[in-house]
Amino acid sequence: MKRRIAQLLLLSLALLLNGCWSKNELNELAIVVAIGVEKVDDEFEISVQVVEPSEVSATQPSTNRTPVTTYHAKGSSIFEAVRSLTILTPRKLYLAHVQMMIIGEELSQQGVSDALDFFARDHAIRNDFYIVVSSETTPKQVLETLTSLEKVPANKMHNSIEVSEREWASTSAVQLDELIKNLSNKGNNTVLSTITIQGKTELGTNQSNVENVDTPAKLQYSGLAVFKQDKLIGLLTEEESKGYNYLKDKVKSTIETISCPDGRKLSTEVIDAKTKVKGKIKNGIPSIDVSVRVNQNVAEVDCNIDLTKIETINLLDKETSKLIKENIMNTLDTLQKEFKADVLGYSEALHRADYKEWNKIKNEWVHLFPELEINVSVDVHTQNSGNTQNSMLHNTKE
Amino acid sequence: MERRTLNISSLKKSSSNDTVAQELSIPKNLNLNLGENIRQIKETVGNSNDIIIREVRIGKSKKQLIAIIYTDGLADKGIITDFIMESLMLDCDTTAVSDTSNVIQFLKDYCLTVGDVKDIADFKALYSSILNGETVILVDGYAKGISASTKSAKDRAVTEPTTESVIRGPREAFTETLRTNTALLRRKIKDPNLWIESRIIGRVTQTDVAIMYINGIANDKIVEEVLIRIDRIDIDGILESGYIEELIQDTTFTPFPTVYNSERPDVIAAELLEGRIAIFVDGTPFVLIVPALFTTFIQAAEDHYQRSDVSSLIRILRYLGISISLLGPSLYVAITTFHQEMLPTAMLISLASQREGTPFPAFVEALIMEVAFEILREAGLRMPRTIGPAVSIVGTLVIGQAAVSAGIVSAAMVIVVSLTAICGFLFPAYAMSNTFRILRFPFMFLAAFLGLFGIVFGIIALFFHLCSLRSFGVPYMSPLAPFIPAEQKDTILRFPRWAHLTRQRLSNSRNMTRQQNPLKNKIKG
Numbered sequence: 032m033k034r035r036i037a038q039l040l041l042l043s044l045a046l047l048l049n050g051c052w053s054k055n056e057l058n059e060l061a062i063v064v065a066i067g068v069e070k071v072d073d074e075f076e077i078s079v080q081v082v083e084p085s086e087v088s089a090t091q092p093s094t095n096r097t098p099v100t101t102y103h104a105k106g107s108s109i110f111e112a113v114r115s116l117t118i119l120t121p122r123k124l125y126l127a128h129v130q131m132m133i134i135g136e137e138l139s140q141q142g143v144s145d146a147l148d149f150f151a152r153d154h155a156i157r158n159d160f161y162i163v164v165s166s167e168t169t170p171k172q173v174l175e176t177l178t179s180l181e182k183v184p185a186n187k188m189h190n191s192i193e194v195s196e197r198e199w200a201s202t203s204a205v206q207l208d209e210l211i212k213n214l215s216n217k218g219n220n221t222v223l224s225t226i227t228i229q230g231k232t233e234l235g236t237n238q239s240n241v242e243n244v245d246t247p248a249k250l251q252y253s254g255l256a257v258f259k260q261d262k263l264i265g266l267l268t269e270e271e272s273k274g275y276n277y278l279k280d281k282v283k284s285t286i287e288t289i290s291c292p293d294g295r296k297l298s299t300e301v302i303d304a305k306t307k308v309k310g311k312i313k314n315g316i317p318s319i320d321v322s323v324r325v326n327q328n329v330a331e332v333d334c335n336i337d338l339t340k341i342e343t344i345n346l347l348d349k350e351t352s353k354l355i356k357e358n359i360m361n362t363l364d365t366l367q368k369e370f371k372a373d374v375l376g377y378s379e380a381l382h383r384a385d386y387k388e389w390n391k392i393k394n395e396w397v398h399l400f401p402e403l404e405i406n407v408s409v410d411v412h413t414q415n416s417g418n419t420q421n422s423m424l425h426n427t428k429e
Numbered sequence: 430m431e432r433r434t435l436n437i438s439s440l441k442k443s444s445s446n447d448t449v450a451q452e453l454s455i456p457k458n459l460n461l462n463l464g465e466n467i468r469q470i471k472e473t474v475g476n477s478n479d480i481i482i483r484e485v486r487i488g489k490s491k492k493q494l495i496a497i498i499y500t501d502g503l504a505d506k507g508i509i510t511d512f513i514m515e516s517l518m519l520d521c522d523t524t525a526v527s528d529t530s531n532v533i534q535f536l537k538d539y540c541l542t543v544g545d546v547k548d549i550a551d552f553k554a555l556y557s558s559i560l561n562g563e564t565v566i567l568v569d570g571y572a573k574g575i576s577a578s579t580k581s582a583k584d585r586a587v588t589e590p591t592t593e594s595v596i597r598g599p600r601e602a603f604t605e606t607l608r609t610n611t612a613l614l615r616r617k618i619k620d621p622n623l624w625i626e627s628r629i630i631g632r633v634t635q636t637d638v639a640i641m642y643i644n645g646i647a648n649d650k651i652v653e654e655v656l657i658r659i660d661r662i663d664i665d666g667i668l669e670s671g672y673i674e675e676l677i678q679d680t681t682f683t684p685f686p687t688v689y690n691s692e693r694p695d696v697i698a699a700e701l702l703e704g705r706i707a708i709f710v711d712g713t714p715f716v717l718i719v720p721a722l723f724t725t726f727i728q729a730a731e732d733h734y735q736r737s738d739v740s741s742l743i744r745i746l747r748y749l750g751i752s753i754s755l756l757g758p759s760l761y762v763a764i765t766t767f768h769q770e771m772l773p774t775a776m777l778i779s780l781a782s783q784r785e786g787t788p789f790p791a792f793v794e795a796l797i798m799e800v801a802f803e804i805l806r807e808a809g810l811r812m813p814r815t816i817g818p819a820v821s822i823v824g825t826l827v828i829g830q831a832a833v834s835a836g837i838v839s840a841a842m843v844i845v846v847s848l849t850a851i852c853g854f855l856f857p858a859y860a861m862s863n864t865f866r867i868l869r870f871p872f873m874f875l876a877a878f879l880g881l882f883g884i885v886f887g888i889i890a891l892f893f894h895l896c897s898l899r900s901f902g903v904p905y906m907s908p909l910a911p912f913i914p915a916e917q918k919d920t921i922l923r924f925p926r927w928a929h930l931t932r933q934r935l936s937n938s939r940n941m942t943r944q945q946n947p948l949k950n951k952i953k954g
Contacts, residue, residue: 035682046878054766056791057784062777088782127770128777155770183778 060125064099064185067170068109068146069135075146076135077112078103079124080174080185087182097238098182101174109149127155130189132162132207133170133226139256139263143223144214150207158207161192164256166225166266168232176228176235179246188250192224195252200285201272202252214261220374222255222275225266259372267365274362277323277355278375280306286330289350295334299327299351299413310377310384315392317381318404323359325409327351329416338416352409359407373400458551463494463569469552470498480559487517493532494569498555503562505581508543513564513577516542532568533575541566541577549574557635584609590692592859595731602692603714607637610694610709610716614641617698622646628659630673634666637711638673646704651901655706655719670710670717677719679899684867686860687900689721696730720901724909724920727751729857732923741922748921750855755865757849758795759876759884761841765791767880783839792877794838798846799869801828806850 067078079102086098102119106112116124132150134143143164150156165173174184181187195202202224213221228248234240235248255272257265267275276282282304291297303326311318329338329347337343366372378396382389392399460466467482474480479501487493495517499509521540537546549555549565550573558565562580587609590602603610611625626640638659642652658677667673674688691697692714697707700718708717718725727747732740764771765780772780787794805824812820829843849869856862868891875883898905908916918924 032682046874049878051766051790051792051878054790055769057765057769057777057781058787060769060781062774062781064774082778082781084778084782085785087778125769128774130774157770186774 055123055125059122061120061122062128063124063126064128064183065131065133065174065188066126066129067133067135067165067174068138069170070138070141070145071105074105074107075109075112075138076103076105076171077109077116078171078174079113079116081120081124082183095238097177099177099184101171103171109146113149125155126153127157129156129160130185132160133173134162134164134223135170136165136167136263139164139223139258142261143258143263144261147207147211147214151211161189161204161206161224162210163188163192163224163226163252164263166227166253166256168228172228172232172235173226173250176232176248176250177238177240177246178250179241184250188226191250192252196276196281197283198285200276200282201254201269203255203272203276203281216379220260220372221258222267222374223258225253225256227251227253257366257370257372257374259370264372265370267362270358271362271365274358275366275374277304277306277359278308278321278362280304280308282306287327287351287354289347289354291334291336292346293334293336297329297334297336297347298331299347300330301325301327302414308375308377308380310381312381312385312388312392315388316404317389317392317399318406319377319380321359321405321407323355323407323409325351325355325411327411327413329413332422336422338420338422344413347413348411351413352411355411356407356409359409363405363407367401367403367405371397371401377403377405457553459549459555459567459572459574461570461572463496463567466567467496470555473552473556483514485514485518487521496567496569497564498559498567499564499579500559500562503560503581504564504579505562508579509564512542513566513579516540517566533571533573536566536568537575541575543577543579545578547576549576557629560635580608587613593691593693593696593730593857595729595734598730598734599693599695601694603694603716605712605714607639607709607711610714611639611641613694614697614701614707617694618643618701623701626656630659630662630664631667632663632665634668636667638667639709640706641701641709642706643701643704646702647706648704651720651903652706654901655708659708667710669713670708670715673708673710674717679901683894683898684864685723685895685898685905686726686858686864687719687721687898687905689718689725689858690715690860691718692716693730699730699733700725720903722900722903723895723906726856726858726861728919737923737925741924744921744923747855750852751865754849754852754855754862755868756872756884756888757845757852758799758869759872759887760881761845762791762795762873763876763880763884766877780839780841783841786836787839788837791842792873794842795846795873798829798832798838798842799849799873802846802850803866 061081062084063079063081065080067080069076069078080099081102082099083096086094086096102116104112104116104119106115113124113126134146138146151158176184178184178187181190192202192204196204203222205221205223210221210223227250228235229251230246230248232248235246240246240248254267254269255275256263257267273282273285276285282301285301285304286298287301288296288298304323306321306323309320309322311320332338366374373396377400378389378393382393460469463484467484470480470482481499481501483497485495485497487495497509497513497517517536517540521536533548547558549558549567554576555565555574558576564577564579565574566577567574584606585604587601587604589600594600601613603613615623620643622644624642624644628638628640629635630638640652640655640659655677659673662673662676664672664676670690674686674690678687680687689700697716697718701707705718705720708719710717728744732744735743765784769777784791789797802825805821805828809821809824825847829847832838833840833843853862853866856865872884872887875887877883879886896904896906896910904911907913908920918928
């Protein structure tokens with residue numbers, strides 16, 4: 032009995048020895064929600080966006096401070112720059128809740144993989160934040176722009192890229208692990224979404240930006256950026272980005288607008304799209320078959336058309352399929368002829384299809400890709416026409 | 430200088446029956462002379478004027494001197510007057526009494542018209558009878574006496590239980606009189622195999638203790654063990670069943686109770702049907718049940734009176750509430766101090782904004798709030814009825830709210846602490862809720878020093894401890910550990926009545942079958 036008590040006392044002494052090791056109180060942390068990385072004159076420039084909790088909380092009254100603050104620092108490596116931020120910030124930076132990472136144009140043109148090692152290696156940083164490239168602007172300016180509706184701009188960027196990938200299909204939400212996996216494959220080709228500032232950049236940094244009904248400066252996602260060997264080589268337009276997403280089987284929902292026989296427009300909502308890619312190598316010549324299957328609903332009818340007839344529906348199917356195929360062919364054209372970059376993973380598809388044959392030709396892939404024969408077939412199926420059948424204005428228009 | 434050492438064994442030797450016997454030096458046997466007996470009685474009781482000694486003469490010639498001795502207040506004066514005094518003085522056949530061969534036997538056989546009579550041979554039995562409310566009749570010339578049962582039936586009425594209330598179920602509770610309590614239990618179990626063993630414990634208080642069990646269902650070895658432990662008790666007074674609980678329990682160095690207590694007859698009857706043993710103590714309505722397992726303290730009587738599906742869900746809720754009551758503040762402290770990456774970002778920002786400006790670290794805040802709530806709770810118990818509720822409302826709401834407004838604690842902390850306190854009331858057994866109140870604090874310390882690692886370490890240590898406990902030889906955590914599949918039907922979930930076919934193996938000896946066939950007989954035709 033006495034021994035038991037003695038053992039217990041010794042154990043509790045051990046607790047006192049370690050104290051509160053690695054303890055962080057909540058009000059000692061500077062919560063970083065977005066990081067921007069740019070290369071300026073051979074040095075890395077890091078910008079961080081830090082939340083001011085009292086401004087964002089629901090209960091306490093807000094003063095006139097902005098909900099976020101940014102800090103910038105330069106260093107010869109990213110880690111050095113991050114640590115040197117401590118001479119600016121009043122608290123230790125807490126990187127575990129980063130939502131977005133923005134890579135500058137300069138750095139992307141020099142090679143984006145330089146920036147990634149620190150973020151993959153550090154134990155406190157998650158790998159589920161999205162990576163985008165800033166276009167026609169710098170990460171610093173993007174991080175300094177205030178947004179309406181979302182107090183924390185990083186949240187706006189995070190939500191926006193997820194929702195637009197799901198509903199509009201012209202962006203691609205790429206996380207750190209996916210990016211590293213793509214870059215470490217042979218071929219080193221990948222895409223990232225781009226973000227720009229629409230409107231007057233310099234007005235975005237002020238609190239007055241969000242005090243207007245129509246904010247003068249808005250953060251907007253534009254087309255996709257294409258990388259070859261981890262260097263930025265060009266941007267795709269929004270239509271081409273959509274085509275890219277069709278090719279990569281990433282479309283969940285989007286809009287297609289076709290012309291009716293009488294010249295007016297009809298919009299359909301794609302609710303389901305599935306793409307199958309099959310590789311073939313015949314006599315040493317590779318080819319790819321892409322088959323896209325799309326389910327859609329009629330969303331908006333502006334023309335004089337009778338939707339109760341089966342012929343009309345077949346016409347819609349045909350027209351939409353023609354439109355989507357055209358878009359995809361344009362995208363392939365750009366990627367093959369203009370950029371000459373295989374961002375679609377077709378090398379893997381061919382590897383999967385015929386491993387032996389692929390091994391013979393894989394060293395020539397860089398030259399083979401621009402000439403690659405890609406057969407696209409699109410199959411569209413219209414399911415329903417929404418809550419009404421024929422447009423109510425059917426009869427009032429000629 | 431000589432060092433004085435404390436010799437524990439020598440201390441133990443000196444405490445013995447000698448000192449106590451010295452205080453209560455009672456001459457052993459009665460005298461033949463009545464006057465001498467009465468003188469000795471008056472010497473022993475001193476000036477106590479409620480021990481009444483009435484000397485009368487009976488017999489035709491009014492020559493036989495007897496003394497009637499009773500305690501005013503404990504004995505029923507109506508019975509004494511109507512049945513003892515009247516029958517002795519008026520109706521007794523006088524001629525035969527003069528025959529001095531055996532007056533005592535004569536009185537017992539012909540004259541005393543009361544229910545039960547006993548022989549008294551010495552002073553110890555005399556005082557025991559008198560102080561229990563019986564009447565002693567001493568006869569001059571004889572060194573023996575008669576004790577007639579005249580116990581007063583004055584008793585607190587059987588009312589609703591104060592500590593365990595149910596929505597559906599019987600609403601009677603035990604009272605302070607032993608005989609009433611055993612009678613209430615007999616009304617539930619009308620089986621002659623319900624046996625009572627009585628003992629008298631406590632040298633000064635001479636408290637009646639009754640041990641009841643169903644012979645044939647209860648495990649004989651456990652019954653034997655209980656009787657051995659009770660007979661081993663050597664203490665000056667037993668005032669409440671809690672004294673006996675502490676003296677017979679298996680281990681003392683544990684916060685978990687291994688003896689269950691209840692003031693409801695239906696709960697005790699249910700436990701007896703499981704094969705357990707009930708210990709009644711005169712003077713308290715709380716009856717002990719041994720052996721008691723962990724699951725006994727988490728189950729409520731009502732679980733068996735409501736439907737099985739509702740009861741199962743409520744039991745799951747209770748287990749959830751129990752975990753919150755133990756780990757609530759510790760989890761909050763651990764996660765906000767060490768593991769902020771586990772929180773969703775929006776929640777983290779909200780919590781961070783609440784903590785802006787508060788001076789203390791999360792752990793100190795938690796400690797302050799917990800201690801404050803414990804103080805309020807204890808004070809609420811002792812408060813007079815009239816101001817009790819008002820002060821408790823003031824205490825909890827206003828002080829908590831004021832502390833938040835003053836910026837001393839954060840609002841989330843108040844929420845966590847009050848939720849934890851409310852979950853503590855989910856326990857049907859008060860004894861177990863105290864245990865968890867105690868255990869909350871070590872867990873908070875572990876969380877503050879070692880984060881989630883410390884909490885898991887504490888939980889593992891707790892499980893080790895629980896699995897090593899035994900209650901009268903039965904493992905404390907059965908039927909969860911050792912896992913007995915046949916007994917899972919009443920542990921966490923309560924299966925419907927037709928599934929309860931056998932009793933618990935470790936508490937029973939022979940009679941394992943509860944019901945013969947499943948009751949789901951389908952009507953054919």
